[in-house]
Amino acid sequence: MAAEGESPGRVVTAAILVIGDEILSGRTKDKNIGYIAEYLTNIGIDLREVRVVPDVEEEIVAALDALRARYDYVVTTGGIGPTHDDITADAVARAFGVPIGEDPRIIALMMERYPPADLTPARRRMARIPAGAELIVNPISTAPGFCIGNVFVLAGVPSVMQAMLDYAVKSMKTGAAMAVETIEAGTIPEGRYGDALGAIAKASPDVLIGSYPSFKDGRLTNQIVVRGKDAAAVAAAREAVEAMLAAMRSKPL
Amino acid sequence: MAAEGESPGRVVTAAILVIGDEILSGRTKDKNIGYIAEYLTNIGIDLREVRVVPDVEEEIVAALDALRARYDYVVTTGGIGPTHDDITADAVARAFGVPIGEDPRIIALMMERYPPADLTPARRRMARIPAGAELIVNPISTAPGFCIGNVFVLAGVPSVMQAMLDYAVKSMKTGAAMAVETIEAGTIPEGRYGDALGAIAKASPDVLIGSYPSFKDGRLTNQIVVRGKDAAAVAAAREAVEAMLAAMRSKPL
Numbered sequence: 051m052a053a054e055g056e057s058p059g060r061v062v063t064a065a066i067l068v069i070g071d072e073i074l075s076g077r078t079k080d081k082n083i084g085y086i087a088e089y090l091t092n093i094g095i096d097l098r099e100v101r102v103v104p105d106v107e108e109e110i111v112a113a114l115d116a117l118r119a120r121y122d123y124v125v126t127t128g129g130i131g132p133t134h135d136d137i138t139a140d141a142v143a144r145a146f147g148v149p150i151g152e153d154p155r156i157i158a159l160m161m162e163r164y165p166p167a168d169l170t171p172a173r174r175r176m177a178r179i180p181a182g183a184e185l186i187v188n189p190i191s192t193a194p195g196f197c198i199g200n201v202f203v204l205a206g207v208p209s210v211m212q213a214m215l216d217y218a219v220k221s222m223k224t225g226a227a228m229a230v231e232t233i234e235a236g237t238i239p240e241g242r243y244g245d246a247l248g249a250i251a252k253a254s255p256d257v258l259i260g261s262y263p264s265f266k267d268g269r270l271t272n273q274i275v276v277r278g279k280d281a282a283a284v285a286a287a288r289e290a291v292e293a294m295l296a297a298m299r300s301k302p303l
Numbered sequence: 304m305a306a307e308g309e310s311p312g313r314v315v316t317a318a319i320l321v322i323g324d325e326i327l328s329g330r331t332k333d334k335n336i337g338y339i340a341e342y343l344t345n346i347g348i349d350l351r352e353v354r355v356v357p358d359v360e361e362e363i364v365a366a367l368d369a370l371r372a373r374y375d376y377v378v379t380t381g382g383i384g385p386t387h388d389d390i391t392a393d394a395v396a397r398a399f400g401v402p403i404g405e406d407p408r409i410i411a412l413m414m415e416r417y418p419p420a421d422l423t424p425a426r427r428r429m430a431r432i433p434a435g436a437e438l439i440v441n442p443i444s445t446a447p448g449f450c451i452g453n454v455f456v457l458a459g460v461p462s463v464m465q466a467m468l469d470y471a472v473k474s475m476k477t478g479a480a481m482a483v484e485t486i487e488a489g490t491i492p493e494g495r496y497g498d499a500l501g502a503i504a505k506a507s508p509d510v511l512i513g514s515y516p517s518f519k520d521g522r523l524t525n526q527i528v529v530r531g532k533d534a535a536a537v538a539a540a541r542e543a544v545e546a547m548l549a550a551m552r553s554k555p556l
Contacts (some may be wrong), residue, residue, distance in 0.1 A: 070516055074350045075481070076341025077528060080333075083355070088329025097327045099362075100355035102336070105513070109352075132494045132516040134501035164494075178332025191523065209518050228328070241385045241417075244425025248387035260358070261386040262325055265462055270444065275330060 062095045062225040063280075065117040067112055068102040069138050070128040070206060081208045082127045094227040095123070105129060110141035118144035118145070118201055123222055128206030130195060132172040138203055139196070146198055152177045156194060163192045164212070178249045188215045195296060197221065228275060228277045229284040233291050235261070236270040238298055247274065256283040259291070314532075315348045318370040321355040322363055322391050323381040323459060334461045335380045337348040339468065347471060348376070357381060363394035371398070371454055376475055378468070381459030383448065385425040391456060391508040392449070396433035399451055405430045408438060409447060416445045422439040440470045450474065481530045482537040486544050488514070488525040491551055499551075500527065505544045512544070 064110075066086055072078040080102070087097050098121055103109040129138030141199035143150035156177035160169060176193035179185075186202065188210060195204045195214045202222075204214040204271045235243060242263050251259040257278035263270050274291050278284045319339055325331040333355070340350050351374055356362040363382075370377045382391030396403035409430035413422060429446035432438075433456040439448035439455065441463060448457045448467045457467040488496060493514050510531035516523050527544050531537045 068353075071511060071513055071530075073336075073526070074340055074353070075344045075483075075530065076337055076339075076350070076484075077483075078515060079337035083326075084329055084332035086329075087327055091328045098330070098357060100321075100327070100353070102353035103443065104351060131514065131516065132497040133509075134497070134504045135513050158519070169505060170494055170498055172501070173494035176494070177376070177498065192528065207516055207518060207523075230328075230330075232330075241421070241426035241429075244385040244387070245423055251387045258324060258388075260324055260388050263384065263460055265460065270460075275325070277324075277328065289522055 054097050055166065059182040060223070060225040062123075062223055063098045063121040064090055064095050064123040064125060065099040065101070066097065066123045067110075067117055067124055067126040068100065068128060068206075069105065069115050069126055069141075070102075071105045071135070073102050073128075074104055082206070082211050085208065085212065086125055086127075086215065089219070090125075091218060091228060092222040093222075093224065096225070096228075104250075105135045105137060107137055107141045107144065111145045114142065114145040114201065118199065122200060124201045125218070126201065126203050127211050130176065130193070130203060130205055132170075132175050132193075136175070139179050142183075142198060142201060142203055145178055148181045148198075150178050150180050153179050153183075153185075159192055159194070160184065186214050226279040228279060231276045231284055231288040233274045233276070233288060233295065235274050235295055237269055237271055238295060239270070240272055243274075243294060243298060246294045247291065250287060250294065254287040254290070256280050257287045259287060313476070313478040315376075315476055316351045316374040317343055317348050317376040317378060318352040318354070318374045319350065320366050320370060320377055320379040321353065321381060321459075322358065322361075322379055322394075323355075324358045324388070326355050326381075327357055335459070335464050338461065338465065339378055339380075342468060342472070343378075344481060346475075347477040348475065348479070349481075358388045358390060360390055360394045360397065363391065363446070364398045367395065367398040367454065371452065375453060377454045377456065378471070380464050381455050383429065383446070383456060383458055385423075385428050385446075389428065392432050395436075395451060395456055398454075399433055399498060401434045401451075403433050404433050404440075406432050406436075412445055429430070439467045443468050479532040481532060482534040484529045484537055484541040486527045486529070486541060486548065488527050488548055490522055490524055491548060493525055496547060499547045500544065503540060503547065503555060507536065507540040507543070509533050510540045512540060 179196045183196040183198040190195045190210045202218045204211045260275045276287045357475045433451045436449040436451040441447045443463045455471045458466045513528045529540045
């Protein structure tokens with residue numbers, strides 16, 4: 051997990067794997083995907099895919115194998131606690147084909163926190179990680195996450211996950227950050243500017259242009275977002291979009 | 304899209320496919336996964352997987368094909384508006400190997416809403432759906448979603464998606480609803496009850512038992528959730544969990 055640093059020209063990709071029945075049943079509303087997405091985007095890592103799978107070992111292994119083969123990094127959340135439904139570490143070990151066992155570094159951390167009588171088999175379960183994994187420090191509740199190969203295994207509780215992510219990203223290589231420009235189209239309907247915007251998008255191959263409606267005070271209001279690694283291309287597309295909207299505002303239907 | 308009704312013994316499965324660069328970049332925080340998850344669970348449909356993919360046709364097609372082959376239903380959100388980045392309908396047509404074209408039913412709906420001059424090419428884009436698809440009514444902003452095979456294509460804006468989902472589920476078969484019991488473990492640590500809970504889970508093969516920590520007023524607090532299609536088995540497991548917690552409360556460490 052040595053730090054890799056930034057290389058502006060490079061494209062670095064990632065996926066998130068959310069593990070947990072509680073997300074699929076709707077009992078828990080995920081707060082981690084949006085947080086990690088924004089975090090990775092800000093440091094120049096492109097999040098390309100997210101999957102949510104249940105607490106079933108075969109499902110976790112299959113998703114891990116699909117994602118780790120395809121992207122530079124996989125960040126998982128959930129399933130590393132002390133109860134029987136916490137099976138992420140076992141699934142990761144199986145995916146990598148390595149043994150799993152109690153890590154003496156984690157037992158040592160736990161012994162600093164708990165009196166010996168409290169070091170229950172359940173708590174010791176949190177010390178079981180795949181052989182060769184490196185620890186991801188947990189400043190909140192002791193039991194660490196871990197990293198093996200290109201997979202970073204974090205907790206599911208958002209505050210713990212966030213603290214672990216701060217630590218985990220130190221060892222990730224990062225690419226050029228996206229330049230992002232957001233332009234308010236307000237209540238000009240997408241259906242009115244869609245054709246002109248499509249023409250700008252076509253003429254701007256180096257940027258991604260999206261149009262995002264949302265409801266505000268009962269009316270649809272639209273934002274146009276221009277993104278890209280080339281700041282000059284993003285600025286040029288932004289100007290084209292603003293000129294298009296100005297022309298429409300000056301000639302209401 | 305004929306109504307299929309409920310059959311209590313049956314297991315009905317579903318997946319969600321969220322389509323959109325804006326979710327992966329973190330610009331938009333998804334609110335649809337949790338809503339659909341809870342909704343489907345409540346009507347006896349088991350959500351088994353979620354994927355989030357970018358606005359890239361090959362990615363959408365690959366995810367659609369993986370999910371529609373494996374689950375009874377796939378619900379997609381996003382990418383059905385009037386702008387160039389709205390490519391969901393094209394991807395669905397390609398996945399099903401059918402042509403795509405303007406649907407006269409949708410053009411008729413639009414002509415009720417817009418004067419002819421406002422029926423821009425961009426708006427007409429929203430009338431393009433795969434051949435053979437059935438419409439999913441959009442009571443909010445006119446342009447409908449659609450259903451083809453076992454795939455239900457809904458909008459990404461939450462209020463529009465929710466209205467479409469109300470309509471879409473009328474044609475889904477449903478299974479036995481999960482009985483769900485939530486037991487407050489409060490501040491009894493997971494590490495203390497983990498072993499006993501694991502034993503209860505092992506002795507209760509017909510139910511799913513999960514333990515979910517969260518932070519409340521700066522302290523970890525835990526909930527234990529017992530779920531299953533067999534209400535009697537769920538009730539029995541709940542009693543076992545409550546007895547376990549009562550024993551721990553009467554004997555604090």
